Amino acid sequence: MLLDIVVSGLISGSMFALLAIGFSLIFGVARIVNIAHTAFYMVAAYCIFFFTQRMGLGSIISMLLAIVMVICLGLLTYRFFIEPIREHEAAVLIGTIALAIAMQEVMLLIFTGDFLSVPSLVGGFFSIMNVKIFYQQLLTFGAVVAVLLALWLMLMKTRLGLAIRCMAEDREVANLMGINERLVAMATMGISVGLAAFTGAVVVPLTIVNPFMWMEPLIIMMAVVVLGGLGSLKGSFLGAYILGFTEALVVFLIPKGAFLKGSVALSIMILVLILRPEGLFGIAFEEER
Amino acid sequence: MGMLSYYFRKSLTVCKDEVLVLPSRVAVGVFVVTILVLPLFSQSPYLLRILILSSIFAIFAASWDLLSGFTGQMNFGHALFFGVGAYSAALLNIHGHLPPWASIPLGALGAVLTGLIVGIPCLRLRGTYLALTTLAFPVILLGIIFAVPDITGGELGLSGLSRLTGSRLWDYYLTSVIMLVSCAVMWKITDSNTGIIFHAIREDELAVRASGINTIRYKLLAFSLGGFFAGISGGLYAHFMRIAGPSTLEVSMSFTVVIWAVFGGIVTIYGPVGAVFILFPLLEFLRFWPEYRTLAFALVILLILLYMPEGLFPYLRDKLETQCPRCKIRNVAKRKTCRICAAPLN
Numbered sequence: 060m061l062l063d064i065v066v067s068g069l070i071s072g073s074m075f076a077l078l079a080i081g082f083s084l085i086f087g088v089a090r091i092v093n094i095a096h097t098a099f100y101m102v103a104a105y106c107i108f109f110f111t112q113r114m115g116l117g118s119i120i121s122m123l124l125a126i127v128m129v130i131c132l133g134l135l136t137y138r139f140f141i142e143p144i145r146e147h148e149a150a151v152l153i154g155t156i157a158l159a160i161a162m163q164e165v166m167l168l169i170f171t172g173d174f175l176s177v178p179s180l181v182g183g184f185f186s187i188m189n190v191k192i193f194y195q196q197l198l199t200f201g202a203v204v205a206v207l208l209a210l211w212l213m214l215m216k217t218r219l220g221l222a223i224r225c226m227a228e229d230r231e232v233a234n235l236m237g238i239n240e241r242l243v244a245m246a247t248m249g250i251s252v253g254l255a256a257f258t259g260a261v262v263v264p265l266t267i268v269n270p271f272m273w274m275e276p277l278i279i280m281m282a283v284v285v286l287g288g289l290g291s292l293k294g295s296f297l298g299a300y301i302l303g304f305t306e307a308l309v310v311f312l313i314p315k316g317a318f319l320k321g322s323v324a325l326s327i328m329i330l331v332l333i334l335r336p337e338g339l340f341g342i343a344f345e346e347e348r
Numbered sequence: 349m350g351m352l353s354y355y356f357r358k359s360l361t362v363c364k365d366e367v368l369v370l371p372s373r374v375a376v377g378v379f380v381v382t383i384l385v386l387p388l389f390s391q392s393p394y395l396l397r398i399l400i401l402s403s404i405f406a407i408f409a410a411s412w413d414l415l416s417g418f419t420g421q422m423n424f425g426h427a428l429f430f431g432v433g434a435y436s437a438a439l440l441n442i443h444g445h446l447p448p449w450a451s452i453p454l455g456a457l458g459a460v461l462t463g464l465i466v467g468i469p470c471l472r473l474r475g476t477y478l479a480l481t482t483l484a485f486p487v488i489l490l491g492i493i494f495a496v497p498d499i500t501g502g503e504l505g506l507s508g509l510s511r512l513t514g515s516r517l518w519d520y521y522l523t524s525v526i527m528l529v530s531c532a533v534m535w536k537i538t539d540s541n542t543g544i545i546f547h548a549i550r551e552d553e554l555a556v557r558a559s560g561i562n563t564i565r566y567k568l569l570a571f572s573l574g575g576f577f578a579g580i581s582g583g584l585y586a587h588f589m590r591i592a593g594p595s596t597l598e599v600s601m602s603f604t605v606v607i608w609a610v611f612g613g614i615v616t617i618y619g620p621v622g623a624v625f626i627l628f629p630l631l632e633f634l635r636f637w638p639e640y641r642t643l644a645f646a647l648v649i650l651l652i653l654l655y656m657p658e659g660l661f662p663y664l665r666d667k668l669e670t671q672c673p674r675c676k677i678r679n680v681a682k683r684k685t686c687r688i689c690a691a692p693l694n
Binding site for chain 2: 086092140143144147148149150152153154156157158160161163164165167168274277278281282284285289315318319320321322323325326328329332333336337338
């Protein structure tokens with residue numbers, strides 16, 4: 060029981076962490092609330108399904124191809140649909156919702172609404188204390204940790220990372236210091252969508268692929284981001300594991316928990332917000348006018 | 349008799365000098381008259397059904413505009429009020445055996461209560477935080493509904509509610525009159541002092557507080573008003589469809605109302621109403637290509653946003669009318685001088 064909770068919490072927590080950090084990154088840099096973020100994750104899952112099942116490519120190659128394709132798609136949609144309306148906050152919200160719905164419909168047209176699945180990268184499992192742990196789960200967790208480390212190094216050690224952090228801190232001053240705002244925003248969008256695609260790639264063997272799979276993680280991802288503080292990567296990371304473990308606890312300990320897992324996780328978010336309106340690690344902005 | 353003819357002549361003058369001079373006012377008048385006389389020309393149940401649902405969703409979209417457009421409290425969980433209205437009307441009707449004329453207003457009061465419960469934690473949040481937090485509330489309620497299927501019907505919902513009225517035609521008149529009246533009330537509210545304070549809260553809450561206005565009271569008022577009208581539309585929907593199901597609380601419901609309102613143009617009650625009456629029938633008539641329907645819907649919204657980010661109706665209105673720079677009265681765009689103060693319009 061205990062181990063079940065730990066495994067399930069770690070896996071869903073890592074998935075939320077990846078999604079939420081990508082979402083947080085683009086919000087911090089360009090102030091874009093990208094509702095379509097999890098739709099990119101869904102598209103990546105479908106790309107992998109297409110390459111492995113229909114084209115017969117290897118798993119690793121199809122993952123890489125999927126990530127590259129989704130990044131291209133993300134940059135194109137950013138350039139043509141999001142950037143022209145960036146100044147209107149409400150319009151961006153609606154635009155990205157419409158984008159997500161459009162992607163869902165396109166996938167529905169191409170692959171129909173059937174539930175599909177992708178075989179795992181590595182088979183087999185071992186058991187500790189009567190709990191099956193699949194190697195795929197270990198691999199997913201390892202990959203998530205590796206990517207998060209790489210992202211942290213990129214943000215802290217490279218010039219692009221410095222520029223991204225500058226933009227997140229103060230866009231106007233960053234612009235005055237000679238940082239090309241548009242280019243950095245584009246690069247951040249690429250990284251953010253890439254993270255979503257990567258999440259899709261590592262999670263796809265563990266879940267069922269269908270065109271509506273973007274809705275459920277969307278809510279929890281937003282809860283994570285709000286809980287941790289908008290734009291704060293550390294907050295998103297911690298919030299993801301808090302909510303991931305909460306969900307696991309509710310599912311395993313409360314009868315009918317599967318229905319209530321979302322409710323309990325979201326109630327925790329609301330409780331935290333009542334105590335700390337800016338989230339765990341958010342900065343209380345001086346009345347942004 | 350003298351008084352009567354006086355009022356008649358006065359209303360004619362008002363009609364000639366205030367309504368017929370502006371295309372937007374003529375359009376509103378034509379819309380109201382069309383809604384009221386339409387059954388004289390066609391009583392096809394299918395057409396009436398589409399228009400009844402459009403009326404119900406028009407109230408819903410306008411109530412979102414009243415809450416989120418005017419006070420700037422971006423509510424991404426407006427389906428909560430709709431769902432609470434629908435479910436409480438259904439519970440009162442099925443378990444309490446109340447007729448629709450009692451269960452719908454009581455359901456709306458339930459939605460007002462929910463608005464207050466939700467509004468109090470939301471007072472401390474603003475902007476994106478608020479939008480993302482409110483998204484959570486309907487999902488929480490949905491989880492609770494699934495967890496107690498004995499009372500709420502679980503995934504199947506509560507079915508077998510009593511009908512609104514005896515016939516489709518009376519259903520149509522009831523919903524469209526309620527829609528016209530409640531939209532007029534909302535329009536009036538936003539035109540009053542309260543509406544001005546709502547505007548000011550959106551523009552600069554700190555300045556409003558500094559002017560000695562209790563913003564907390566006004567924000568809660570906005571939440572309860574939005575909740576009330578959304579609850580009425582939820583109750584009407586439940587009684588018309590004769591079922592209150594989980595679909596009333598889904599995320600897509602919250603998103604759809606935001607899409608309608610932003611498409612039509614926020615901070616104008618008429619925008620969302622017009623948008624529902626364009627988009628909802630459009631979606632129905634696109635049923636000949638069911639696979640492409642939602643995709644077309646999404647693409648239309650993206651294109652509209654790219655070319656008119658303010659929304660469709662404010663864009664059209666700005667094309668047709670200009671504001672006099674001196675006396676702020678609206679004029680037809682083709683006039684050279686203002687119709688009241690004769691100042692040149694450029």
